[in-house]
Amino acid sequence: MMTKTAAILGGGVIGGGWAARFLLNGWDVRVFDPDPEAERKIGEVLANARRSLPGLGNVALPPEGQISFHSTVEQTIAGVEWVQESVPERLEIKHKVFRQIEATGYKGVVGSSTSGFKPSELNAGAASPGQFLVCHPFNPVYLLPVVEVVAVPEGAASVVRAKAVLEGLGMYPLHLKKEIDAHVADRFLEAVWREALWLVKDGIATTEEIDNAIRYGFGLRWAQMGLFETYRVAGGEAGMKHFMAQFGPCLTWPWTKLMDVPEFTDELVDLIAGQSDAQSGHLSIRELERIRDSNLVGFIRLLAQNQWGAGALQNAHDIAREPEVGLVRSVDDLADVAGPVLTLKRTVPLDWIDYNGHMTEARYLDALAAATDRLMLMVGCTPEYIAQGGSFFTAETHIRHLDEAKAGDGIAVHTRVVAAEGKKMHLWHEMRRGETLLATGEHMLIHVSLTTRAAAPPSPEISAQLQRLAKAHAKLDAPEGKGRAVGAPR
Secondary structure (H helix, E strand, O other): OOOOEEEEEOOOHHHHHHHHHHHHOOOEEEEEOOOOOHHHHHHHHHHHHHHHHHHOOOOOOOOOOOEEEEOOHHHHHOOOOEEEEOOOOOHHHHHHHHHHHHHOOOOOOEEEOOOOOOHHHHOOOOOOOOOEEEEEOOOOOOOOOEEEEEOOHHHHHHHHHHHHHHHHOOOEEEEOOOOOOOOOHHHHHHHHHHHHHHHHHOOOOOHHHHHHHHHHHHHHHHHHHOOHHHHHHHOHHHHHHHHHHHHHHHHHOOOOOOOOOOOOOHHHHHHHHHHHHHHHOOOOHHHHHHHHHHHHHHHHHHHHHOOOHHHHHHHHHHHHHHHHHOOOOOHHHOOOOOOOEEEEEEEOOHHHEOOOOOEOHHHHHHHHHHHHHHHHHHHOOOHHHHHOOEEEEEEEEEEEEOOOOOOOOEEEEEEEEEEEEOOEEEEEEEEEEOOEEEEEEEEEEEEEEOOOOEEOOOOHHHHHHHHHHHHHHOOOOOOOOOOOOOOOOO
């Protein structure tokens, strides 16, 4: 796969997050930022991203790209496929950078991380209106998938190109058809922020109490269902119409102060800062970032189990990347059936680690079970087949834990079919980190009817594919440890 290159102009929190998102998805990254501390700051962001992003999905990321730092805009954007502007939120600075880009003759898409400026403002004075897009992400850019994409009418072609790149990074381009100050998401954040400031100023709640109201309450609902779907459910069986009829009149009541902002006096600033320091000042910003990232990975992965929200997006991204790492979905797609079949290739995620600092024993089974599921899929036991009433149940499992795996380790499982006789499927898995054998798994499965819950022959097609693999794998040397009893000498 040919390595692509992205230019990041501005290496702050957002620019560093963009650099990490591109770099860990296999792009080379060129960075421009006059800040003498830029390399250190981006390095710290990258350290957090390397810790969390690779384990977010169930498919290994591509080899990391190369990052370089440059002294001018011209040097930075030379020969790149994407330019992301993340300079300070001042229109005159952005325009200065855009004119520098135009002076080089660069014709590609330029995404701006602006949280507030409209694309018409960005493109004012542009030689090619439509080249400069709003591509507004959220922190941390390397984990949160949404990017608000907004263009002037002349930018339709740029939007198409931008969406393709962003989707290839595992992100969700939210294309807004009309421009508005602060786009969509930040307008919600601004409304909540305004109300929170008043609640603190008026002594109704502290910063910690407000945060608790969000993270223990509606924030959990919003993360999976958003606003309207949450309220649709709140309407009960009658749905959204009932909710609107019940709570619509409240909108005329003086519940909020959304149009007013308390004056940012020194007293108010000190009050909020003091409460915030008391709330979490015992932790460094880097510690808070790592806690945030661990929680986000766990939450998105939980959503993935239910094929929902950001988790469903990650699942789709994983599926799209399977061929890149050598995973196939059918025996017919194998280049060679003679050797053990690659059934899993991924990174050990943060939520698989136990109190000993390594992959917990349950996750060894989790990984091997995923390998079994892959083999079932390859022989034809697809979701459609299962929906029609046939599947495999595991009857017996034996796992040998031979070496440690830690968060961030790349692991792969290769599988062979030991036997495929009638209703039985006998599998042997080997899990490795590079050349190091981490674990073996021996699994006996029985094909069942989901209607009767009793053993039943698989379809002729599945039987044929299983026997094809079993016949090919029978020519291999018998795996060391097959049939081993618990406690037998190694």
